[in-house]
Each structure stands twice: as C-alpha cells, then as structure tokens.
Amino acid sequence: MNPFPSNAGWVNRISPWFLPVVFFLTWFAVSETGMVPTYLLPHPKDILAAASTYIFSEAGQGPYAGRFFKDLVASSLRVVSGFGLAASAGIPLGLLSGRIAAVNRMVGMTINALRAVPGISWLPLAMVWFGIGLKTTVFLVALAAFFPIYLNAEAGARQVSPILLQAGAMMGVHRLRGTFAILIPAAMPQIITGLRLGMGISWAYLVLGELTGVPDGLGALIMDARMLGRIDVIIVGILMIALIGRMCDLGLNQLLRLSFKSARRMP
Amino acid sequence: MTARLHLVDQRTEAMPAILDVAALSKQFSTNGINPVVVLQDIRFSARRGEMICFLGRSGCGKSTLLKILAGFIPPSSGSVQLNGRPVGRPGPDRCVVFQEDALFPWLTVKENIAFGLKGRKLSRREREREVDRFVSLVGLDGFADYLPQAISGGMKQRVSLARVLILQPEVLLMDEPFAALDAQTREEMQNLLLDLWKEFSHTVLFVTHDVNEAVLLADRIILMEKAPGRIREDITIKLPRPRKKDSAPFFNQCRVMMAKINQV
Ligand SMILES: Nc1ncnc2c1ncn2[C@@H]1O[C@H](COP(=O)(O)OP(=O)(O)OP(=O)(O)O)[C@@H](O)[C@H]1O
Ligand SMILES: [Mg+2]
Numbered sequence: 001m002n003p004f005p006s007n008a009g010w011v012n013r014i015s016p017w018f019l020p021v022v023f024f025l026t027w028f029a030v031s032e033t034g035m036v037p038t039y040l041l042p043h044p045k046d047i048l049a050a051a052s053t054y055i056f057s058e059a060g061q062g063p064y065a066g067r068f069f070k071d072l073v074a075s076s077l078r079v080v081s082g083f084g085l086a087a088s089a090g091i092p093l094g095l096l097s098g099r100i101a102a103v104n105r106m107v108g109m110t111i112n113a114l115r116a117v118p119g120i121s122w123l124p125l126a127m128v129w130f131g132i133g134l135k136t137t138v139f140l141v142a143l144a145a146f147f148p149i150y151l152n153a154e155a156g157a158r159q160v161s162p163i164l165l166q167a168g169a170m171m172g173v174h175r176l177r178g179t180f181a182i183l184i185p186a187a188m189p190q191i192i193t194g195l196r197l198g199m200g201i202s203w204a205y206l207v208l209g210e211l212t213g214v215p216d217g218l219g220a221l222i223m224d225a226r227m228l229g230r231i232d233v234i235i236v237g238i239l240m241i242a243l244i245g246r247m248c249d250l251g252l253n254q255l256l257r258l259s260f261k262s263a264r265r266m267p
Numbered sequence: 268m269t270a271r272l273h274l275v276d277q278r279t280e281a282m283p284a285i286l287d288v289a290a291l292s293k294q295f296s297t298n299g300i301n302p303v304v305v306l307q308d309i310r311f312s313a314r315r316g317e318m319i320c321f322l323g324r325s326g327c328g329k330s331t332l333l334k335i336l337a338g339f340i341p342p343s344s345g346s347v348q349l350n351g352r353p354v355g356r357p358g359p360d361r362c363v364v365f366q367e368d369a370l371f372p373w374l375t376v377k378e379n380i381a382f383g384l385k386g387r388k389l390s391r392r393e394r395e396r397e398v399d400r401f402v403s404l405v406g407l408d409g410f411a412d413y414l415p416q417a418i419s420g421g422m423k424q425r426v427s428l429a430r431v432l433i434l435q436p437e438v439l440l441m442d443e444p445f446a447a448l449d450a451q452t453r454e455e456m457q458n459l460l461l462d463l464w465k466e467f468s469h470t471v472l473f474v475t476h477d478v479n480e481a482v483l484l485a486d487r488i489i490l491m492e493k494a495p496g497r498i499r500e501d502i503t504i505k506l507p508r509p510r511k512k513d514s515a516p517f518f519n520q521c522r523v524m525m526a527k528i529n530q531v
Pocket of ligand 2: 329330331442
C-alpha cells in the first residue's frame with residue numbers, strides 16, 4: 001500500500017520537516033551576516049516577534065496586535081463557504097457528466113470554455129456584481145475551486161469499471177442506491193484528489209478576493225502590510241496561510257476518512 | 268429443441284423448464300454499416316436445478332449470451348423467459364459470477380457478501396447470521412474481515428459465489444469463473460460449486476472452454492460454433508455423480524466431447 005516502504009518510523013516522521021528546517025537555518029544564517037538589508041528580508045526573530053504580537057497581544061495595543069483570531073475566522077468562513085459551494089455543485093455535476101453522455105455533451109463544452117478564463121479576470125466583474133467583501137471573495141473561491149473538483153469527479157465516475165456497476169445491478173442495486181453504494185466509493189480516490197486541489201486553490205483565491213480592500217482576513221492583512229511597508233507582517237501572513245492551508249488539507253482528508261469507508265480503505 | 272430434450276438426467280427429469288430462450292440473436296454494429304452477427308437463432312430451455320455447460324471456441328459469443336441472459340445488454344431479437352415471464356433489467360433472480368475480479372475493493376469479504384442483502388427486509392441479527400453462514404459455506408472462516416486486495420484469486424471467487432448465492436437466485440450464470448485459477452485451485456472450486464449446487468439446487472449456466480470441466484459439472488453440454496455463434500449440439504451427460512476425473516467412463520466422455528469440438 002505504501003509506495004515508500006520504510007525501515008525506520010522516526011525517519012519518516014521527521015523527514016517532512018527537513019526542507020523547512022534547512023530553509024529556516026539558511027535564512028537565519030543570511031540574516032546574521034547582515035548581507036541582506038532587513039527592509040527586504042527581516043531577521044527571523046523579528047518575524048517571530050511580529051507573529052507573536054499578531055497572534056497573542058491584546059487587540060488595540062498596536063498595529064496588527066491580536067488581529068489573528070478575527071482574521072482567521074473571517075478568512076475561514078470565506079474559504080469554507082466558497083469551497084462548500086464548489087464541492088456541492090462540482091461533485092454531483094461531475095459524477096453525472098462522467099456517467100451520462102447527454103449531460104456531458106450539454107455541460108462539457110461550456111465548463112471547459114469557462115475553465116480557460118483565468119480566475120483573476122473575474123475579479124472586476126465580481127466587484128461590480130457583489131461589491132467588496134464576503135460575497136466577492138466567496139464567488140471567486142467557489143468559481144476557482146469548482147473546476148478541479150468537477151473535472152476529477154467526472155474522470156473518477158467515467159473510469160469506474162462497468163463490471164462493478166453490473167455486479168451491483170444484478171444484486172438489485174440500481175440508480176440512486178447504486179450511486180451511493182458503488183459509483184461514489186469507486187470514484188472516491190479521484191473525488192478526494194479534486195477536493196484537495198480545490199481546497200488548495202481556495203486559499204489562493206481567498207487572498208485574491210481579500211486584496212480588494214476588505215477590512216479583515218489574512219489576505220487583507222497582507223495587503224494592508226504592503227501599504228504600510230511592514231514586510232515582517234507580510235511574511236507572517238504568508239506563513240499563516242501556508243500553515244492553515246496545510247491544516248485544512250489534513251483536516252479535509254481526515255474528515256473524508258471518517259465519513260467514508262472507501263476513503264479509509266483507499267489503496 | 269424439444270426433440271433433444273427427451274434425454275434428460277434423472278435428477279431433473281420431473282422438473283419444469285425454468286428458463287426459456289427462443290430464437291435469440293445478437294448483432295453488433297461497430298461502424299454502423301456492417302453489423303456483425305455474434306449470436307444467431309439461439310434456442311434452449313433449462314429445467315429447474317439443471318447444470319448446463321456452454322462449451323465453445325473463443326469468440327463464439329458465450330459471454331455475450333450470458334450478458335443477454337443477465338440483462339446487461341438487450342438481444343437484437345428473440346426472447347428470454349424466466350418462469351414464463353420475459354426478463355427485464357438485471358436482478359437477483361439471475362446472478363452472475365464473473366471471470367474477472369468484480370468484488371468491491373472498499374468492502375471486506377463479509378461486507379461484499381452482505382451487499383445484496385442490504386435492500387431486503389431482514390433484521391440486523393438475521394442478516395449477520397446469514398452472512399456468517401455463507402462465509403462458512405464457501406470456506407472463508409477467518410477471512411471475513413479481509414479486504415479483497417489481501418486474499419487470493421481463488422478466495423475472491425469464493426466471495427463472488429457467496430455474495431450471489433446468499434440472494435437465492437433462480438439461475439446462476441457463470442462466465443468462465445475458474446479460468447484464471449491454477450489447476451489445483453480450479454479443482455477445489457469445481458468441487459465447492461458441486462457441493463453448493465447439491466445443497467441449493469439452483470439452475471446453473473456455466474460457460475467454459477475446458478472440456479474436462481464441462482464433463483465434470485454438466486447435466487447437459489451445449490456445444491457452440493463460431494461466426495455466427497450458434498448452438499451446434501445439445502448433449503446430455505449421463506455419467507453418474509459424483510464423477511471421478513480419473514475413471515475410464517469420464518475419460519471416454521471427455522474424448523467423445525473433444526472429437527465433437529474438433530469438428531466445429
Ligand atoms: N460490445 C461489442 N461490440 C462489438 N462486438 C462485440 C461486442 N461484444 C462482443 N463482441 C464480439 O462478439 C464476439 C463474441 O464475443 P464474446 O465475448 O461473447 O465471446 P466468448 O465466446 O465469450 O469468447 P471467450 O471464450 O474468448 O470469452 C467477438 O467476436 C467479439 O468481438
Ligand atoms: Mg467470454
């Protein structure tokens with residue numbers, strides 16, 4: 001099952017941290033020598049201080065102090081709403097389009113044409129339609145996350161071996177029940193791939209949406225900091241998004257494994 | 268058709284016909300211009316509890332015939348009747364054991380066997396008892412919680428058998444179910460099938476191109492010819508059961524069948 005058979009558990013456990021540690025040490029060393037001016041790349045300890053102010057200080061005690069929690073909630077809400085919309089449209093439509101030729105003919109061309117439009121081109125239109133804030137961001141996130149979710153669900157449904165569906169049919173499991181008992185479990189690996197890609201892209205478009213001048217959120221934080229020349233805060237924002245994005249990915253995976261046998265038992 | 272059916276095994280002599288196939292043909296048109304006739308004027312009937320083997324060269328349409336009987340594909344013409352009623356979409360009254368692995372890889376042995384019972388009105392307890400019984404019947408005690416990827420090909424076919432037998436099908440359709448197994452495992456599976464058949468006495472239509480297998484299992488062997496796929500001969504095998512593969516009568520019967528096949 002595991003494509004990388006291991007002989008030592010702890011090596012596997014720490015190896016993902018190898019690159020971040022090397023990166024951090026290099027950064028630290030470079031900063032110590034003073035080769036790079038701090039207005040381009042601040043010292044890691046300044047970043048740490050900025051992060052700690054941002055996360056732990058009481059709100060109002062200075063710029064950015066204690067904003068983290070509010071930003072996190074605002075951004076997460078936007079991501080979850082957008083991603084949820086994308087998943088609830090993308091998975092059913094993808095499954096239908098992968099199984100039913102008529103549906104595929106009807107929606108396939110349109111979806112692939114829309115997919116060719118870079119997400120950022122929707123920004124001006126979204127701002128006109130939805131103004132600045134929650135709705136625009138959710139719209140952008142949903143739009144961008146939809147495509148990988150749809151395409152993977154479609155490919156997954158298409159590749160389900162007909163023999164599994166025949167086996168189900170002969171045992172009296174047709175249509176709707178077959179969809180839940182056979183089609184979705186059999187397409188699960190691709191559905192999960194789509195959802196994970198969609199989740200990743202959601203964070204990217206979240207920042208895009210929040211760059212438009214909303215008062216809160218991690219994207220807003222970065223934009224704000226850029227205006228004020230606070231490069232340390234920009235980096236804190238980037239690190240936070242990396243961290244939270246990764247946690248969302250893990251959480252999504254965990255949630256799917258909890259909810260679906262077929263996700264737990266994926267080869 | 269009726270003339271041939273005068274000779275029937277004592278076991279099934281008194282039984283009425285359960286499955287009636289009349290004037291069945293099937294053509295595929297891949298390019299839309301030249302349809303290929305794969306089955307032509309297939310007619311036979313099967314009695315309740317009969318074991319019929321279809322024997323024929325590769326490409327003579329054996330799998331196609333079974334798919335039509337199962338309801339996976341429609342015939343081009345002709346009719347299939349089960350208990351006097353035309354068959355429709357696939358259903359648990361006529362179940363298939365496929366040659367290839369058709370188990371659900373995300374379900375354990377036990378869950379695979381329980382799959383078709385889900386829609387039935389059974390209490391949880393009854394269902395579990397039934398599943399346990401069939402796990403034992405096919406000799407998979409101790410493997411109930413294994414996933415298909417962790418069991419051998421022979422064991423997978425045991426699961427395939429159990430998951431359909433548990434539904435008490437009227438007709439069991441088997442498409443070269445043991446062809447991919449090694450000789451020893453195949454023999455085990457043949458004996459298992461015979462044991463289960465004795466116990467449940469369901470009607471079995473068994474496709475094979477192994478003469479030995481056909482002679483071991485069949486009450487009747489239906490010999491098919493190719494291009495177009497037609498029934499060439501319908502032969503009743505009168506060897507007493509249990510049949511011994513190393514006995515002289517068995518050997519002779521195989522030789523006779525072999526000669527018939529070589530004429531096709
Ligand atoms: N969907 C299809 N479209 C076109 N031709 C088909 C289709 N299915 C089967 N055929 C053709 O029908 C013929 C019979 O196929 P079938 O699989 O029924 O043979 P078979 O007797 O089961 O052979 P084997 O012993 O190799 O399994 C073959 O020539 C095949 O090419
Ligand atoms: Mg075949």
